[in-house]
Amino acid sequence: GESVGLHLPTLSVQEGDNSIINCAYSNSASDYFIWYKQESGKGPQFIIDIRSNMDKRQGQRVTVLLNKTVKHLSLQIAATQPGDSAVYFCAENISDAGNMLTFGGGTRLMVKP
Amino acid sequence: EAGVAQSPRYKIIEKRQSVAFWCNPISGHATLYWYQQILGQGPKLLIQFQNNGVVDDSQLPKDRFSAERLKGVDSTLKIQPAKLEDSAVYLCASSLGPNYRAYEQYFGPGTRLTVT
Secondary structure, three states, rough: OOOOEEEOEEEEEOOOEEEEEEEEEEOOOOOOEEEEEEEEOOOEEEEEEEEOOOOOOEOEEEEEEEOOOOOOEEEEEEEOHHOOOOEEEEEEEEEHHHEEEEEEEEEEEEEOO | OOOEEHHHHHHHHOOOOOOEEEEOOOOOOEEEEEEEEEOOOOOOOEEEEEEEEEEEEOOOOOEEEEEEEOOOOEEEEEEEOOOHHHHEEEEEEOOOOOOOOOOOOOOOOEEEEOOO
């Protein structure tokens, strides 16, 4: 079946640098794309979402870009901090399918001091 | 605001034994989800409740897994009998409901199950 996936399993960045986490999706029927952050021993935490009719959305230190032409999603974190170290998941949501989330495999972000 | 509560946090059982997990969602959240997260993978939805009714349980292995949300608040997930491949973290999540940002789900800390 169609699924959401990620390009890189681990990303290591220097504190203060910008981070970019990528995700490829295959279901063009998705209404929303969402990024979740999961710290060790905790459940995933909602970060930011983007609707399928948008190509960019900004939050606090985070920006999500959506390229529907190539079915690509990215999460940019500005001035990465040690507290950003976690596993990041992209997920897709189809409103007509009961609003269920389909998660990708995750990228681990490691921030070096 | 209190978050999603789950218990126990850890459980170790032998294969063929039974186990139950409990979840208390955020107050006022009508929708409750149970996910299975195998190490190194993203969460996989097992079952979704809307109040006390099942919205989707297509990925729930019904021969061994069962879940209920009798009063539309707390929920329990049971595995009987457990298999080695059931070793995973079981996450409970809740959201306000189907009509507003249903994809913004709040997750509990999970129950880490080890089947030996």
